[in-house]
Amino acid sequence: MVYRIWLPFLFVAVQVTACCLTGLFFKSVKYAPSPLPQHVACLPVSGASDLATAIFGLLMANETVVLLAMMYLGLKKHRRIRSPLITIFYRDGVVFFLALAGTSIVNIVLLLSLPPTANTMFVM
Template identity: 35%
Template structure:
């Protein structure tokens, strides 16, 4: 019989990290809900608001499923493996869609920074699509490989996922560079509070998500397979 739980401590670590992530997300949701009501409710529905709602609420569903999945996978035993597989697949789709919506918000922000230049929009859209296609291709290859691999374990991702996060790091570094370039090239003399806040907070946010993607890439590539899902949720 295949041992799906060779490293119980690693499984527990991944599960508890998922629970901690869920708590942090819920805490952030609660303390920012009043700002959401003030600035987004009642506004027209467009690509920006749709992307915001998806990136805001879909992760709440994702972390709920992921927490249940992690706890069941750690304590439920091998008998629950078949039952947990659809939950795992749902978590992957939700995670991807939420991340995609968040990246769309970054693209809209940078498009506005660049003066809504149509040529810039075409270039950055082509770059974004090429990156997304490359990531989806790698994910699809991994999915096919895992579907024919009877030893594939729950709470683990394929090592090739490090390439996906590497591409994501590259994408986010490009967006960060474009933001910094526009700030110091065009708006360096613009010191109004709103401009300073928008650029500062945007740069801090992109630095944080780039760092997380980079750490995820390293964790998946360097650590044992039991830890590969440590930061996925």
């Protein structure tokens, strides 16, 4: 019952925070005139990659909390049920959340390891 209140609150809190951080990130982007103005009006030159790192970190933390809640509920409510459908559901759910966390980790590592001259890769 508490999950019906807690999970929507978590969703709204994470989404509002991620949108605010994204807005701050886009506000930090510096632009330069394009060498091909007929195709592209301007090019992003730099941006605050620490804000992008914070966004991916926030999303990874949210994914981890949801995974732990799913595993807790799975063990609490479906521990004794030996249905293949329940097994597939939880196994695939764990794999899905691990894949999401993996992509967030890769994004965070890339953002932290980029030299300042390569920041434009993540500005677009």
